[in-house]
Amino acid sequence: MVLPIVAYGDAVLRKVGTDITADYPNLKKLITNMFETMEASHGVGLAAPQIGLPIRLFVIDASPFGEDEDLSVEEQEFLKSFRKTFINAKIIEETGDKWSFNEGCLSIPGVREDVLRHKELTISYLDENFIPQELTVDGLAARIIQHEYDHIEGILFTDKLSAFKKRLLKGKLTDISKGKVNVDYRMRFPDAKKR
Numbered sequence: 079m080v081l082p083i084v085a086y087g088d089a090v091l092r093k094v095g096t097d098i099t100a101d102y103p104n105l106k107k108l109i110t111n112m113f114e115t116m117e118a119s120h121g122v123g124l125a126a127p128q129i130g131l132p133i134r135l136f137v138i139d140a141s142p143f144g145e146d147e148d149l150s151v152e153e154q155e156f157l158k159s160f161r162k163t164f165i166n167a168k169i170i171e172e173t174g175d176k177w178s179f180n181e182g183c184l185s186i187p188g189v190r191e192d193v194l195r196h197k198e199l200t201i202s203y204l205d206e207n208f209i210p211q212e213l214t215v216d217g218l219a220a221r222i223i224q225h226e227y228d229h230i231e232g233i234l235f236t237d238k239l240s241a242f243k244k245r246l247l248k249g250k251l252t253d254i255s256k257g258k259v260n261v262d263y264r265m266r267f268p269d270a271k272k273r
Contacts, residue, residue, distance in 0.1 A: 079111045080118045081129045082264040086186045086234070087255025089268070090127050095134040095230035097166045100208040102133070109163050109206055112137045119263040121184045123222050125229030128185050130266070134166045136226035143218050153217050160219050167203035169227055170212070172196035179221055181235045186254060187261045189247060193238050195224050 084090055098105070108131075116124035116137060125136035143149065144158030174197030182190040198216040201223060205211050215223065225235060236247060253259060257270035 079114065080264060081111055081115045082266040083115065083119060083124075083128050083184050084130050085254050085257070085259075085265050085267045086236075086251050087268040088130075088185075088266070090130050090132055091185060091229070091234060092232045093127065093132040094232045095125075095127060095132050098133050098135065106206070108135075109137060113139065116184075119184050123226040124184065125226045127229050127232075134230045136164050136167070136230060138162050138164070138222050138226060140219055140222055146218075149218070157218060163206040164201070164223070164226070165204040165206070165208065167201055167223075167227060167230065169224075170200040170202055172199045172224070174198040174216065179218075181221075181225060183225070183235055184263070186234065186236065186251070187259050187265070188254070189236070189250060191235070191239055191243060191247075193235050195221050199223060201227070 112124050112126070112129065115129060116122070116139065122140050122142055123136060123138045126133045138160065140157040140160040144154050146154065149157070176194040176196055178192045178194050180190050181193045197220065198214065199220045200212065200214040202210065202212045228234065236244065236251065239247070255267060255269040257265075257267035
C-alpha cells in the first residue's frame with residue numbers, strides 16, 4: 079500500500095527515532111508498504127519519519143543509480159542490487175574526504191542542493207529478520223545511507239546548507255509545508271489549509 083509522505087514542516091521529521099523490537103506491530107507489512115511508497119514516489123530511500131512514524135527504520139533501493147554512466151561499472155553493478163532494510167541503525171564511523179553531490183528529498187519536493195558528506199561509512203543495524211548486520215560502503219551507497227540515517231536522527235539535508243542557502247530557500251520551504259507545490263505522489267502537508 080502506498081502511504082502519504084510527510085512534508086517539510088511536520089514535527090515528526092524533527093524527532094529522533096526510537097528503537098523498535100521484533101514484535102513491532104505489522105512490521106513486515108510496514109516494510110513492504112515503505113518500499114512500495116518509495117518506488118511510487120521515485121525515491122531511492124525512505125525513512126519511517128517520512129511516513130509519520132518516529133522510529134529507527136529506513137529502506138533503500140539504489141538500483142536507479144545502477145544506470146548512471148558517470149559511475150564506474152563496479153559501482154553501477156553494486157547499486158543495481160543494493161536494496162536493504164535498516165532497523166535500529168547506528169553509524170559506527172564515517173571516513174574519507176567529504177564530497178559534494180546534488181541531493182533531494184521526498185519530503186521536500188522540488189528542492190535540490192549540493193550537500194557535503196563523508197565518502198565512506200560503517201554502519202551496524204538489524205535486517206528485516208532482526209539479524210544483526212554490519213556494513214561498510216562508500217560512494218553513492220554511503221551517501222544514501224547517510225541521508226536516510228539523518229532522517230531517523232531528526233535531521234534534514236537542508237540543515238547541512240549554508241545560512242545563505244537556507245535564507246534563499248525559506249519561502250519555498252514554507253510553501254511546501256502549506257501544500258503549495260506540484261508533486262506526483264501522495265503527501266501530507268502540516269500547514270495546509272483545510273478545505
